[in-house]
Amino acid sequence: MTEPALLSVENVSVDLPTPRGNLRAVDQVDLKIGAGRTLGIVGESGCGKTMLSRAILQLLPKKAKLSGRVMFDGHDLVRLDPERLRKLRGRSLAVVFQDPMTSLNPVLTIGTQLIETLQEHLELDSVVAKRRSVELLAAVGIPAPEQRLMQYPHQLSGGMRQRVAIAIALSCEPKLLIADEPTTALDVTIQAQILDLLAREQRRRHMAMILITHDLGVVAGRTDDVAVMYAGRVVERAPTPVLFKKMHMPYTEALLAAIPKIDAAPHTPLPAISGRPPDPTRPIQGCSFSPRCRYAAGRCYREKPLLTASESLDHQYACFHPIQVTAGVCE
Amino acid sequence: MMQETQQSQRDPLLKVENLVVEYAVGGKTVHAVSGVSLQVARGETLGLVGESGCGKSTLGRAVLQLRRAVSGRVLFDGQDLTAMQGDALRRMRRRVQLIFQDPIASLNPRRRIGEIIAEPLVISGVKDPERRQQLVCEVLSAVGLDPSLVIGRLPHEFSGGQCQRICIARALVLNPEFIICDEPVSALDVSIRAQILNLLEDMKGRFGLTLLFIAHDLAVVKAVSDRVAVMYLGRLCEVGPSEQLFARPAHPYTALLIEAIPVPDPDVRPAESVPVGEPPSPIAPPSGCRFRTRCPRADQRCIDEVPELRAVAPDQYAACHHPLIAAG
Numbered sequence: 118m119t120e121p122a123l124l125s126v127e128n129v130s131v132d133l134p135t136p137r138g139n140l141r142a143v144d145q146v147d148l149k150i151g152a153g154r155t156l157g158i159v160g161e162s163g164c165g166k167t168m169l170s171r172a173i174l175q176l177l178p179k180k181a182k183l184s185g186r187v188m189f190d191g192h193d194l195v196r197l198d199p200e201r202l203r204k205l206r207g208r209s210l211a212v213v214f215q216d217p218m219t220s221l222n223p224v225l226t227i228g229t230q231l232i233e234t235l236q237e238h239l240e241l242d243s244v245v246a247k248r249r250s251v252e253l254l255a256a257v258g259i260p261a262p263e264q265r266l267m268q269y270p271h272q273l274s275g276g277m278r279q280r281v282a283i284a285i286a287l288s289c290e291p292k293l294l295i296a297d298e299p300t301t302a303l304d305v306t307i308q309a310q311i312l313d314l315l316a317r318e319q320r321r322r323h324m325a326m327i328l329i330t331h332d333l334g335v336v337a338g339r340t341d342d343v344a345v346m347y348a349g350r351v352v353e354r355a356p357t358p359v360l361f362k363k364m365h366m367p368y369t370e371a372l373l374a375a376i377p378k379i380d381a382a383p384h385t386p387l388p389a390i391s392g393r394p395p396d397p398t399r400p401i402q403g404c405s406f407s408p409r410c411r412y413a414a415g416r417c418y419r420e421k422p423l424l425t426a427s428e429s430l431d432h433q434y435a436c437f438h439p440i441q442v443t444a445g446v447c448e
Numbered sequence: 449m450m451q452e453t454q455q456s457q458r459d460p461l462l463k464v465e466n467l468v469v470e471y472a473v474g475g476k477t478v479h480a481v482s483g484v485s486l487q488v489a490r491g492e493t494l495g496l497v498g499e500s501g502c503g504k505s506t507l508g509r510a511v512l513q514l515r516r517a518v519s520g521r522v523l524f525d526g527q528d529l530t531a532m533q534g535d536a537l538r539r540m541r542r543r544v545q546l547i548f549q550d551p552i553a554s555l556n557p558r559r560r561i562g563e564i565i566a567e568p569l570v571i572s573g574v575k576d577p578e579r580r581q582q583l584v585c586e587v588l589s590a591v592g593l594d595p596s597l598v599i600g601r602l603p604h605e606f607s608g609g610q611c612q613r614i615c616i617a618r619a620l621v622l623n624p625e626f627i628i629c630d631e632p633v634s635a636l637d638v639s640i641r642a643q644i645l646n647l648l649e650d651m652k653g654r655f656g657l658t659l660l661f662i663a664h665d666l667a668v669v670k671a672v673s674d675r676v677a678v679m680y681l682g683r684l685c686e687v688g689p690s691e692q693l694f695a696r697p698a699h700p701y702t703a704l705l706i707e708a709i710p711v712p713d714p715d716v717r718p719a720e721s722v723p724v725g726e727p728p729s730p731i732a733p734p735s736g737c738r739f740r741t742r743c744p745r746a747d748q749r750c751i752d753e754v755p756e757l758r759a760v761a762p763d764q765y766a767a768c769h770h771p772l773i774a775a776g
Contacts, residue, residue, distance in 0.1 A: 161637035161638060161639060162637055274726055276726050277726070304499035304500055304664065304727075305499065305664065305665075305666075305705060305708040305709060306499065306704055306705065306708045307499075307726060308708065308710070309707075309708040309710075309718065312710070312718065313718070331637065331638060332638075332710060332712075333638075333712040334709070334710030334711055334712040335710045337710065337711060337712050337713055337714045337716070338710070338711070338713075338714060338716060338717055338718040339718060357714045358714045358715070361712070361713060361714050362714075371639065372638055372639060373712060375638050375639050375641070375642040376638060376642075376667070376712055377642075377645070377665075377667040377668050377670065377671035378667060379666065379667045379670060379694065379706070379709055379711070381670070381671065382691060383670055383671065383672065383673055383674060383690045383691065384649060384671075384672065384674075385671065386646050386649065387642035387645055387646055387671065388642070389639070389642035389643040389645075389646055390639035390642070390643075391643075393607055393609060393610075393639070393640060394637075394639075409639075
């Protein structure tokens with residue numbers, strides 16, 4: 118990677134104090150994303166993917182402790198003063214959450230919320246801002262945008278609300294959009310439409326995007342790179358086609374195998390992953406996946422494997438017994 | 449054709465006939481289920497799919513008479529549940545159990561697991577505590593939990609997947625014949641989902657169950673179902689054997705649903721331009737075919753005339769004026 122990254126997450130850890138002790142939600146994560154690229158972050162609930170996105174956005178809970186560095190477009194977000202950070206968020210760093218109601222204000226009309234964003238960040242006058250709002254709503258596929266400006270969020274369906282949230286996120290032409298499970302609350306046919314919309318706008322605006330999801334199917338056709346997270350760590354990272362075809366991490370393999378396939382015959386038993394993810398307040402010595410891994414052996418239970426590069430630098434994995442690698446290649 | 453029809457109707461354990469369920473909401477009527485007929489043969493799993501608001505959960509509840517139908521009949525083992533009340537209905541309900549989507553919310557947080565699973569036994573009159581204990585232990589072992597470690601604990605001490613195992617154990621303890629699973633895995637993570645689906649398949653074989661499996665995820669439904677029924681806005685669009693239905697859908701809505709599933713393979717480009725639009729409100733459903741407002745094949749006939757369920761292939765029926773595959 119020679120081009121400077123738009124976002125670089127350097128050795129970021131997030132610790133949360135809980136009544137049961139310290140919870141390490143994110144554990145020494147390194148990630149980079151270049152301008153105009155899409156990165157998928159995949160993992161099950163509790164793997165730290167949402168906490169990582171909150172760490173990037175500097176929207177962590179007050180009690181959370183963050184260490185490491187988050188560099189975005191030449192700014193160190195962790196050390197940036199709150200006022201400049203606020204200007205940056207919303208302007209060049211935007212976010213879409215799973216539940217659009219968390220980002221929309223229920224007592225303000227759609228129009229007020231859109232126009233306010235445009236006036237605040239782009240300093241447009243109200244006439245221009247209103248015109249832009251109508252254009253934005255039309256761009257995200259909302260019928261009769263002028264009338265919608267006068268409506269409140271509760272008057273729209275879930276899919277329409279998510280479109281409005283996307284319109285607001287896109288309104289200031291961000292350089293990076295973080296979409297955290299943007300379609301999980303929506304029905305399949307609506308999900309496909311929203312994912313298409315995000316992909317189209319991402320290409321058109323040459324915007325970088327981080328797509329956070331638990332669904333490998335969602336990232337497969339729509340991202341350049343994928344990072345798989347497990348128990349707070351990135352356990353495999355690769356260009357999307359490489360990850361699906363030449364995965365090295367047993368967890369990635371198991372996760373993919375556990376998804377019911379639409380072309381499989383009915384009543385085919387699924388290769389389930391036994392057990393469940395570890396309790397994050399009780400860290401495991403050795404590889405976090407070792408208790409559930411069918412390849413685990415001696416060293417896996419004692420030592421934590423670090424993220425290391427495979428044949429190509431852009432494919433990294435954290436495993437002592439990677440699959441599809443001939444013996445001897447890894448020490 | 450007639451012969452095949454007879455085939456799929458052999459020994460139906462559950463038969464739903466022209467069921468209509470409506471709710472009153474703020475002076476308006478929600479047409480949740482509008483004339484649905486289907487049947488489930490003994491030992492079969494019927495998958496019921498559709499998007500939120502299509503009436504699939506309401507249908508499940510109406511089968512159990514948790515929601516009374518406006519009209520239509522629900523025949524279980526030949527007896528009409530809609531005509532039953534009180535004790536007779538309670539006795540029938542022992543034979544039909546329900547598993548819900550949110551396993552944690554469906555367990556009483558203040559009761560211990562042992563009590564939760566024993567409760568159906570208490571209600572159904574198993575008076576001997578030792579006998580109850582024994583049945584509880586058997587059923588917990590069957591779902592893969594260690595009774596000695598589980599019985600004395602509270603629901604919050606368990607993960608979502610384990611709670612779903614507990615819910616399945618509770619459903620099994622009365623030794624029912626029929627289980628309605630309403631989105632049993634959609635609240636669970638991928639790695640846990642596979643465990644629970646395998647467990648349900650296992651239990652079905654072991655206890656000789658018949659299942660109505662309600663879900664929005666087609667891949668999940670296909671994994672466990674012999675036949676699949678697709679619902680849209682209160683009506684049945686299509687019914688057919690799983691593999692056949694997925695390979696050759698006849699109803700444009702079934703095709704749209706199949707197309708919209710994200711495939712975990714980077715070589716499969718996601719199909720672009722899924723018809724824009726969202727399901728209309730079930731308060732004022734469109735005339736004629738309810739899918740017509742989103743259907744690329746809709747014409748005047750679809751506005752004027754409600755399509756009836758017709759055979760399009762052996763055992764496969766679709767309610768469409770312009771099916772993607774034609775009969776014969």
